[in-house]
Amino acid sequence: EAGVTQFPSHSVIEKGQTVTLRCDPISGHDNLYWYRRVMGKEIKFLLHFVKESKQDESGMPNNRFLAERTGGTYSTLKVQPAELEDSGVYFCASSQDGRPNTEAFFGQGTRLTVV
Amino acid sequence: SQKIEQNSEALNIQEGKTATLTCNYTNYSPAYLQWYRQDPGRGPVFLLLIRENEKEKRKERLKVTFDTTLKQSLFHITASQPADSATYLCALVTLISNFGNEKLTFGTGTRLTIIP
Numbered sequence: 009e010a011g012v013t014q015f016p017s018h019s020v021i022e023k024g025q026t027v028t029l030r031c032d033p034i035s036g037h038d039n040l041y042w043y044r045r046v047m048g049k050e051i052k053f054l055l056h057f058v059k060e061s062k063q064d065e066s067g068m069p070n071n072r073f074l075a076e077r078t079g080g081t082y083s084t085l086k087v088q089p090a091e092l093e094d095s096g097v098y099f100c101a102s103s104q105d106g107r108p109n110t111e112a113f114f115g116q117g118t119r120l121t122v123v
Numbered sequence: 124s125q126k127i128e129q130n131s132e133a134l135n136i137q138e139g140k141t142a143t144l145t146c147n148y149t150n151y152s153p154a155y156l157q158w159y160r161q162d163p164g165r166g167p168v169f170l171l172l173i174r175e176n177e178k179e180k181r182k183e184r185l186k187v188t189f190d191t192t193l194k195q196s197l198f199h200i201t202a203s204q205p206a207d208s209a210t211y212l213c214a215l216v217t218l219i220s221n222f223g224n225e226k227l228t229f230g231t232g233t234r235l236t237i238i239p
Contacts, residue, residue: 050127050232099167
C-alpha cells in the first residue's frame, strides 16, 4: 500500500512567485493535515481537512496560504505570493478516522526555499 | 505561555546502553502523548502513543512513561543500536471539541546518535 506522497520534494522559487504543493494521502483516509517546519523550529500545525471540508485552519499563517482538497482526495497548498519567511519543510499527514488516539502517517515533506 | 521542551538537542549513547529522552510541557493538558522518529529527509514516523491515564507503554525495545503531575514523558530505547540513530519527536494531543482535536503539537526533537 502506498504511503502519503508529496510533490515536489524540493522547490526553489523567487520571492513574489507562486508555488503549489501537492499531497496524496493514503487511500481511504478522510483526515488530511498540513504541517510546516521552519529552520530551527518545531513542526507546526497548519490545517486539517475531513474529506473536502476544512475542520481546523487555525495554524495557517496568513491569507497568502490557500489549501484545497477537492473531492476529498488529494490536497494542494498554494503560497501566493511567496515570502522569504515561508521557507521550510512542509509535511502532509493523513489518518483514517481522525480520533486523537489514531496514528498519523506523514509524507516525506516538500522542502521550499524562497530566495 | 505554552511550551514543549525535549531535554537536549543532541544525545550520544554507546551501543547497547539505554537511551532516555525527555519531553516536558507547560500549560498544556494533553489527553495523549505520541512519540515519533524522524530520519533525515523523511517525514516523522509514529512509534508509540500513551494516554493521560496510562503510566507506561512498551513496544519491543521501546518504553514510554507519562507523568501528568510532573508534566513529563520519558522515552527509553533499551539495548540501543546504531540503527536507532535518528531525531525523536514528542507530540501532544489536546482535546478541544466533541470531534476531538487530532492536531499534533510537536516538541523540537532530540537528535540521538548511537555510537558503535
